[in-house]
Amino acid sequence: MSLLEKFIAKAKKNPKIIVFPEGEDERILKAAVQAAREGIAFPLLLGEEDKIASRARALNLKLDGVKAKDPQIECENEEYTNFYHTLRKDRFFSPKMARALLRKPLNLGALMVKCGEARGMVAGAANLTSSVLKSSMLMIGLNKGTKVPSSFFIMSTREPRVGERGVLIFADAAVNPDPSSEQLADIALTTADSVERLLSWQPRVALLSFSTKKSTAHPLVDKVIEAVKLTKERASHLLIDGDLQVDAALIPEIAQRKVRGSKVAGRANVLIFPNLDAANIAYKLVQYLGGAKAYGPILQGFSHPVNDLSRGAKVEDILALTAITVILAQESGIQ
Missing domain, CATH: 3.40.50.10950 (Rossmann fold)
Known part of the structure; x- marks a missing residue:
């Protein structure tokens, strides 16, 4: 099915x-x-x-x-x-x-x-x-406690080794052009809740960057690191990690080389992108070049x-x- x-x-x-x-x-x-x-x-x-x-x-x-x-x-x-x-x-x-x-x-x-x-x-x-x-x-x-509306795509890919048997969540790919650390945290929490309700998954959330675990020093990396910190403060039970490059988030072999002791790296099923540029480009590349089915954008919040x-x-x-x-x-x- x-x-x-x-x-x-x-x-x-x-x-x-x-x-x-x-x-x-x-x-x-x-x-x-x-x-x-x-x-x-x-x-x-x-x-x-x-x-x-x-x-x-x-x-x-x-x-x-x-x-x-x-x-x-x-x-x-x-x-x-x-x-x-x-x-x-x-x-x-x-x-x-x-x-x-x-x-x-x-x-x-x-x-x-x-x-x-x-x-x-x-x-x-x-x-x-x-x-x-x-x-x-x-x-x-908006829901009580939600600061910004956001969106996500359900990406049904042809690669069963990633996500949940090939299915991944991409957020936010339609609403917030350049979210702050606080807004990224809000997007991560809202998306995790949406995934639990809609798909009955245990969300494993990766906040993406061009850096993995401070491999690069840059204000854009700092924004993601701060977002991870804020998310953990609001939901300590949530499986979340970042900053992670997308290969370290999805591929176990690469995660083993780049990250230690992470419950998310190499097995993420929810990808939180740092801005709308990255998310929108990524979902369309995966859809049109990778042959994935894209369902969305699904609004949330x-x-x-x-x-x-x-x-x-x-x-x-x-x-x-x-x-x-x-x-x-x-x-x-x-x-």
Whole structure:
């Protein structure tokens, strides 16, 4: 059974309502119909209902089990405007201002998740990551104790000797361009928690650098070393090590030569990259040159599940992220 098949099987055990703010997009329509047909999720599409129905007919899709709502109509719903007004706790913020915000599908979708009408959101097929993050921060907010939102990719490689039978986690490959030591620590802790909930692994976290155990003196290396220290202070139970070069993190033979007494070196399954340049380049190299399957970016740190698609996402990618969002909703314990 492939990793995608495992995600789908787990999602089908307890499907959830997932909102798709880009409901008029052809790829979203196809994925939503498939998700409903296979019992993966209960899709809720946002967009003009007539346009959604018309495009579905043109694509020969039956919208059985798929609901649709129009943000231009729903923004007038007093339940939504009153909920957001209460959420803001700002007496100067009027219902008229709330309606203006909720006309935007990303904002309405995120509010639906916050108020419990939907259990997760999948967006980004036609919107920038920054827009998805902005709406999610505005309407959903971060988990208590989480300082920054971040993301990770699940990389299913062709090399079974690395990670968990060839599967690795790459973070943060989509959100934070140049994280500080404190932010790297936050990303490491959030990613470890996500991995435990989504994949039921014991995370072995490597904070990567161009140096292994201070083999090079440089401020960029110091940033990673400080991040390891801060992470250990916040979670002494976590298996974490750094600074590590990627070969020392993944290959036992190299780790034996470079590192002593590490429970992570040579067997890491979670790779925390020092910045967005490194992480984004790495996942695309592994995906396109190494033939790996890349699932993500999976957003993390928010109080409710929300995920961001690549604008080049295919139907299979959307279906995978939908199943992952359902699983995260299952594991959140929110009914």
